[in-house]
Amino acid sequence: MRPLPTIACALALVACDLDAEPLLQNYGQGGVAGADVVDLDRSEDPPELDGDTFIGRVGPSDIGRGDHSGATATFTGTGGRVCLIIDPQSVWRDDKWIDESGSEQNNPFMQDYPYDDGDVDLQAGLAAYYTGSPGETMGDFINSFPDENGVERRVDLNTCLLEDRWGIVGSAAGRGTPEWCSFETVADTQYRIAITVFSVPTDDNELKYAFELRDGDCPVQVDECSLRGDYDEHENVDLPEGFDNVEEMYCRGPADPPER
């Protein structure tokens, strides 16, 4: 019996315990909520190949304990390329808008308001490789195999590869910014799309997103205005020039204000 080391180890374990609460998205929102995992395959109007823009909502992730919110959807491979585009709420910079020439300019009427923005990460791959449980827990496409030397190797089978500015895959877009990818599919084979929440708007703890699944390759340019609908209506906020949401204000800009 060695009481001192035993007690010391117990103390050390307590000392290393992490108070994850300050890391939570929903900190200060009246307690800790569980992750919000949505199975879109069970929704009344799930996203479809070449269907309308799908507008979804997801709750916050508990980053501190690795408990992620998100949504999953399944589609059948076409035998050709498919394109996935997602645009999280709402716009990266509220103090910018698009002018007549299509260039981003300063919006003199606005200050940036980051509290209505969020960030999701897009992944996809063969449904058989997905490690989560739709509607229960979010997962990824990281699997493992024993190599010829008997070493267990980690392999990421996510086929929705996003390149960074140096052309290296594995990147992700940030707050309020769209992500997209395209990849070849095998016909009549089930693929899973995983939309994992990184952060949600802190003003209401809920993220709205626009998503499209398209047949074929992605457009050469995808930007904030490619998909629409990823915004909250702020009834108590007066926006300039008669706009009633920040996304429309950004995309239509000073050249095309709504009629008053």
Add this chain to the structure above:
Amino acid sequence: MTSKAGATCGATCGALIALSALLVGGCFQEDLPEENLEGTVVVPSTIAGDSRDIGLVYLGVYEGYDDQQLGYPYPTTGPRVGDNPIGDALPYGGTSVGSYTYACFQALRCNILTGRYIDLQSILEAHPVEHADGESVEVEELYDQCQWYYGWNSIEEFSFIGAEQLDFEANDDGDWEATFNVIHSRLPHGSRIWAFVDSDFTSCTEDDGSINRRRSEDGLFFREGTNFADVLNFPDKYITPGDLLSSDPATVVDGERSGYRVVVDHVKE
């Protein structure tokens, strides 16, 4: 004078320190499978007549070796995923001999390696630099520029030149030989140590690396340049004609963690 409280604290603190020592000794048995590996890389003098001509050497410990997939010496790869033309080579670990360094002029970005030059003159001989008016940069100007950029005050402070800095030395056969250390890698029996030499700096990007250290003074924003992050995972992205490849990778043997020799003898056509 020692107070009663102080004496009490002293005894308590002593006990805590003793407990901490017990904790360090008794609670943390990591048993990590990773180990270090040492050896040498050899570049035949028939391929490189001057050690300054030897590009950045990338060396990895890989699952196996396969000269069939791409038609030239290459490690085995994992499964191909998405639009990647081939799979990730999934190195257990790796290192380099030399590294990209910023030699004080933007024109030299991604052109200068550590461990290749004995002095500033040899840098300018291998990579002449011109001013905007076409005049060549002299050794004294390079010295002054480095003194200003890095704040160095003597030639001994120049981190990328010097006889002691040279990686390669001529061995008894007249070939160029440099030591390597693979730190903290899995080293399974039968794995292969494969290397390639990037002779034309394809593996360097001018858009990454440290930001201009004198930005607050000269108002410029640029990066000093560094290697891409995935060179050991996807060497094929950076192997170009003229690069040197190892066609007979060394094989890791259980219990042997030094004395390996990797010859980089194949010139990519």
